[in-house]
């Protein structure tokens with residue numbers, strides 16, 4: 001499955017994913033982990049400008065996908081948390097947007 005090729009779909013009344021499916025999808029996103037009902041990663045940057053550039057790019061992705069992370073923004077890092085409010089837990093939407101957040105990073 002290529003998460004980057006997928007798009008978020010409305011999840012009103014949907015059930016959250018099973019633990020097993022969450023574990024399988026985490027295999028696509030090795031730098032992310034689950035905290036409660038959230039998919040979380042701390043992105044590190046060299047300075048505030050780079051942090052804000054990423055935050056704004058991710059806001060644009062969130063707008064395009066109509067799926068919105070909680071973010072805490074600091075000088076050199078942004079903590080990104082995805083969860084699907086409409087389902088009360090994790091859905092494929094969270095993994096799609098996490099993959100799209102990863103894809104924003106410059107190549108190493």
Ligand SMILES: C[C@H](O)[C@H](O)[C@H]1CNC2=NC(N)=NC(=O)C2=N1
Nearest residue numbers: 066067068069083084085086087
């Ligand atoms: C109507 C609209 O599609 C929904 O309210 C979307 C908007 N963004 C969302 N973002 C997140 N993180 N979870 C949702 O359930 C959600 N629902």
